Amino acid sequence: MIDRAFIGQSFEPLTVTVEAGRLRAFARATAQRDPIYWDVAAAQAAGYPSIPAPLTFVFTLDLERADPFYFINEMKIELAHVLHGEQAFTYGAPICAGDEVTLISSVKDIYDKKGGAMEFVILETSAQNQRGEDLGSMTRTIVVRNPQ
Amino acid sequence: MSDVTYAAVSVGDPLPAVRQREISRTTLALFAGASGDHNPIHIDIDFAKAAGMPDVFAHGMLGMAYLGHLLTAWVPQSAVREFSTRFVAITQIHAVVTCTGRVVEKREGNLVALEIQAADQNGDVKLAGKAVVELP
Numbered sequence: 001m002i003d004r005a006f007i008g009q010s011f012e013p014l015t016v017t018v019e020a021g022r023l024r025a026f027a028r029a030t031a032q033r034d035p036i037y038w039d040v041a042a043a044q045a046a047g048y049p050s051i052p053a054p055l056t057f058v059f060t061l062d063l064e065r066a067d068p069f070y071f072i073n074e075m076k077i078e079l080a081h082v083l084h085g086e087q088a089f090t091y092g093a094p095i096c097a098g099d100e101v102t103l104i105s106s107v108k109d110i111y112d113k114k115g116g117a118m119e120f121v122i123l124e125t126s127a128q129n130q131r132g133e134d135l136g137s138m139t140r141t142i143v144v145r146n147p148q
Numbered sequence: 149m150s151d152v153t154y155a156a157v158s159v160g161d162p163l164p165a166v167r168q169r170e171i172s173r174t175t176l177a178l179f180a181g182a183s184g185d186h187n188p189i190h191i192d193i194d195f196a197k198a199a200g201m202p203d204v205f206a207h208g209m210l211g212m213a214y215l216g217h218l219l220t221a222w223v224p225q226s227a228v229r230e231f232s233t234r235f236v237a238i239t240q241i242h243a244v245v246t247c248t249g250r251v252v253e254k255r256e257g258n259l260v261a262l263e264i265q266a267a268d269q270n271g272d273v274k275l276a277g278k279a280v281v282e283l284p
Contacts, residue, residue: 022182029175029182030213031168034220046224055216055231059209063184079187080199084208088232094225139232 002075002110002119002144010106011071016064020097023051026060043096053095058127058138059087062103071105071123077144085120086141092127092134100130108139119144152223154258154283163249163262166218170244171206179210206239211266211275218247218264223281229259233277243268249279258283 020040027037035042036052043051053061062068069079095101105125112119121142127135169175173191180191185207188195196204212233219228239245249264259282266275 025178025182026213029178030210030217032217034217047226052225054213055219055225055228056209056212060183060185068184068186080189080195082187084235086232086234087208087212088230090230091228 001112001116001146002077002121004110006075006107006121007110008107010104011074013102013104014062014065015100015102016061018053018057018061018095018097018099018101020051022060023053023057023097026054026057030054040097048094048096050097053097053099055089055091056087057095058089058101058103058125058135059140061101061127062105062125062138071107071121072142075121077121077142081145081147083143083145084140085143086139088139089136090138091136093129095127095129095135101135102128117146117148119146152283154254154260157251157254157260157283159251159254161251163218163222163251163264165246165248166214166221167246168214168244170242171210171239173204173241175210176204176206176241179207179213183207183209183213185209203241205241206243208235208239208275211235211239211245212277214245215247215264215266215275215277218249219262219279219281222249223283227281227283228279229282230280231277232279233264233275235274236276237272237274239266239268239274243274245274255280 024038036046108122253261262279264277
């Protein structure tokens with residue numbers, strides 16, 4: 001069982017630079033068809049200062065850590081038993097190449113179903129840029145399948 | 149990019165569907181690198197089998213990126229206020245994913261609520277999502 005004392009715990013904030021090359025690689029890897037997501041001129045023509053980060057990119061920014069599975073490992077969860085259950089985003093100011101984004105994550109809840117066979121962890125992450133603007137937030141729900 | 153307006157949309161309107169190419173092992177390797185999600189269950193068949201899976205399977209966030217493309221092919225990204233999904237089933241290797249959606253509610257403040265989904269070539273739903281967009 002995951003220690004319920006983790007509920008409410010915040011993790012070390014992460015500040016990460018949004019790199020144009022990473023955005024282009026993400027666009028290629030996801031078969032993006034809109035050139036604003038890889039071409040600076042197209043992005044600027046659409047009103048962005050540079051290439052915008054796509055809708056799910058904050059999730060990728062949070063993986064830019066020495067240990068991308070930080071909260072899973074800190075809670076001593078076996079990665080092989082983890083599934084991604086749900087993912088939600090809200091949006092504030094746009095995120096563009098060159099921005100410095102600070103992410104702060106905390107455990108909102110931990111609960112179990114089926115007599116502990118499945119545990120759920122809800123992690124909330126808020127995002128701000130270098131100007132202190134709110135970039136929105138994300139909430140991920142992971143499901144841990146505990147062997148019986 | 150279309151010029152979708154609040155006045156012009158009605159409850160029940162479909163979003164133009166977006167079909168993706170087959171998810172190959174290369175797709176998953178490239179997405180692992182580009183997304184930073186290096187969980188070996190998506191790229192290492194030995195690890196996947198040891199974890200009790202028959203094969204590697206797609207990252208949930210790859211499917212969510214595809215759902216994002218559905219939204220931003222319909223409205224500019226700046227219109228999207230909320231976007232969420234449940235990962236209801238594993239997306240198997242070699243799946244051909246099609247994303248679809250429809251308008252389910254018009255709200256005050258020019259907000260429009262959508263239901264969206266990603267399904268494979270057999271029509272099996274893999275991601276069931278929602279979004280709220282603010283239209284001009």
